[in-house]
Amino acid sequence: MKVMTAKEVETLLLEGKKIDIIDVREVDEVAEGKIPGAINIPLGLIEFRMHELDKSKEYIIVCRSGARSGRASQFLESYGFNVINMTGGMLSWEGKVE
Numbered sequence: 001m002k003v004m005t006a007k008e009v010e011t012l013l014l015e016g017k018k019i020d021i022i023d024v025r026e027v028d029e030v031a032e033g034k035i036p037g038a039i040n041i042p043l044g045l046i047e048f049r050m051h052e053l054d055k056s057k058e059y060i061i062v063c064r065s066g067a068r069s070g071r072a073s074q075f076l077e078s079y080g081f082n083v084i085n086m087t088g089g090m091l092s093w094e095g096k097v098e
Contacts, residue, residue, distance in 0.1 A: 001073050002084045006092035009035070009060055013095065021060045022053075024072045025090070033090075033097030035062060043068045046075060058082045065089040 012019050013036070021038035023030055030040045041049050043063070053059065059081065063069040066089040073085040086092075 003087045004084045006088050009086050010095035020057050023062045024068050025063050036098045043072055046072050055080055060084045060086055062086045063089045065091050
């Protein structure tokens with residue numbers, strides 16, 4: 001599984017790179033703040049909503065600490081998706097939130 005730190009993700013955003021972020025936290029957690037532009041698909045719904053994702057894109061998967069995003073990354077990878085787990089999750093995020 002590919003991984004990236006929160007700082008590396010923040011740097012990509014600051015450089016103006018177009019990245020696709022999926023936040024797998026629950027709706028109430030995301031309401032407290034998420035990375036700008038991130039799409040919320042709670043972990044329990046990934047299996048039912050993966051048809052919304054594009055296998056030609058690379059997705060950065062985010063959660064609170066990195067554990068749920070790791071599980072989501074392994075699951076999506078097993079279906080042929082190109083994913084990167086953001087280690088440390090939102091607990092490590094120092095950038096802007098919306």
